Amino acid sequence: MKIAGLQKLTLLDFPGRTACTVFAPGCNLRCPFCHNGELVTGHGGEEISEESFFSFLEKRKGLLDGVAVTGGEPLLRPDVTDFLRRIKGMGYAVKLDTNGFFPEKLKTVLEEGLADYVAMDVKNSLDKYAATAGIPGLDLSPVTESIRMIMNSGKEYEFRTTAVREFHAPEDFEEIGRLIAGAEKYFIQGFIDSGGLICPGLSPLSREEMEECLERARKYVPAAQLRGV
Numbered sequence: 179m180k181i182a183g184l185q186k187l188t189l190l191d192f193p194g195r196t197a198c199t200v201f202a203p204g205c206n207l208r209c210p211f212c213h214n215g216e217l218v219t220g221h222g223g224e225e226i227s228e229e230s231f232f233s234f235l236e237k238r239k240g241l242l243d244g245v246a247v248t249g250g251e252p253l254l255r256p257d258v259t260d261f262l263r264r265i266k267g268m269g270y271a272v273k274l275d276t277n278g279f280f281p282e283k284l285k286t287v288l289e290e291g292l293a294d295y296v297a298m299d300v301k302n303s304l305d306k307y308a309a310t311a312g313i314p315g316l317d318l319s320p321v322t323e324s325i326r327m328i329m330n331s332g333k334e335y336e337f338r339t340t341a342v343r344e345f346h347a348p349e350d351f352e353e354i355g356r357l358i359a360g361a362e363k364y365f366i367q368g369f370i371d372s373g374g375l376i377c378p379g380l381s382p383l384s385r386e387e388m389e390e391c392l393e394r395a396r397k398y399v400p401a402a403q404l405r406g407v
Contacts, residue, residue: 179202179228179255179257179258179260179261180202180203180204180225180255181200181201181202181225181226181227181228181231182201182202182203182217182224182225182226182250183200183201183217183224183226184198184199184200184201184226184231184234185198185199185200185201186198186234186238187242188246191246191248191273192244192245192246192271192273192295193273193295193334193336195243195244195271195273196241196242196243196244197242197243197244197245197246197271197273198234198235198238198242198244198245198246199245199246199247199248200231200245200246200247200248201214201217201248201249201250202217202247202248202249202250202251202252202254202255202258203217203249203250204217204218204249204250204251204254204255205217205218205249205250205251205254205277206251206254206277206279206313207251207277207279207301207311207312207313208311208312208313208376209301209310209311209312209376210310210312210342210344210345210375210376210377210380211340211342211345211369211375211376211377211380212375212376213370213372213374213375214249214250214374215374215375215376216374217249217250218249218250218376228261232264232268235265235268235270236268239268239269242270243270243271244270244271244272244273244294245265245270245271245272245273246272246273246275247261247262247265247272247273247274247275248275249275251276251277251279251280252274252275252276253274253276253279253280253283253284253287254280258283259283259286259287259290259292262274262287262292262293263290263292266291266292271294271295272292272293272294272295273293273294273295273296273297274287274292274293274295274296274297275297275298275299276296276297276298276299276324277298277299277301277311278298278299278300278320278321278324278325278328279320279321279324280320280324281320281323281324281327284296284324284327284328285327288327288328288331288333293333294333294334295333295334295335295336296328296331296333296334296335296336297335297336297337297338298324298325298328298335298336298337298338299337299338299339299340300321300325300337300338300339300354300357300358301339302339302345302346302350302354303349303350303353303354303357304318304321304353304357305353306345306346306350307321309345310342310345310346312376312377322357325337325357325358329358329360329361335361335362335363336361336362336363336364336365337358337361337363337364337365338364338365338366338367338405339351339354339364339365339366339367340367340368340369341366341367341368341369341382341383341387341388341391342369342380342381342382342383343369343380343381343382343383344380344381346383346391348387348390348391348393348394349394350391351366351391351392351394351395352394352395352397352398354395355394355395355396355397355398355399355402356398358398358399359398359399360398360399361399361401362401363401363403364395364399364401364402364403365402365403365404365405366388366391366392366395366402366403366404366405367404367405367406368382368383368388368404368405368406368407369381369382369383370382370406385407388404388407389404392404
């Protein structure tokens with residue numbers, strides 16, 4: 179699989195694991211607030227060979243116990259399932275980040291046990307989804323299918339939404355809550371402009387607004403939490 183970056187140690191990206199994070203380039207979406215904008219367009223990152231990556235994993239056995247696979251959108255890569263099988267074959271746990279637009283590939287990952295933890299971005303309420311994802315006329319049926327599949331998978335999972343003033347209002351989080359009602363983990367993340375965004379000039383919600391978003395979401399997802407605020 180094409181690899182566009184490697185973070186050799188993270189205690190945050192894979193809950194409960196000492197892990198590394200590997201980045202896959204390319205994405206089918208163009209979320210204006212994406213903090214990995216160069217990876218999304220395929221014009222950034224430092225290309226790393228598969229063999230270099232697996233050599234790294236071999237040397238880290240006993241020091242790392244997990245690999246977080248993110249992007250971009252990993253499920254866009256045609257050989258991602260082979261990549262995950264190889265990681266699992268080395269004895270590592272896998273966390274997969276996805277935007278939920280590739281349910282058939284996600285089904286394979288879940289049914290074959292190629293991911294131990296799945297994190298899916300839920301961009302916004304359905305009526306604002308296309309604008310928030312930067313793709314007009316977006317077919318949203320894969321999103322709802324992936325949500326259902328993840329919640330019924332028996333795997334550990336989380337849903338998350340990055341709250342951006344220009345795209346989100348508190349009432350949107352009530353609609354998102356309905357989409358993922360009863361989810362075991364849902365995080366509303368504070369937006370941070372770390373540079374390199376697809377659309378610069380965006381801004382976060384205030385702490386008070388984030389608290390209102392959380393209150394709305396908790397009507398349907400009592401386990402919802404704020405993250406990064």
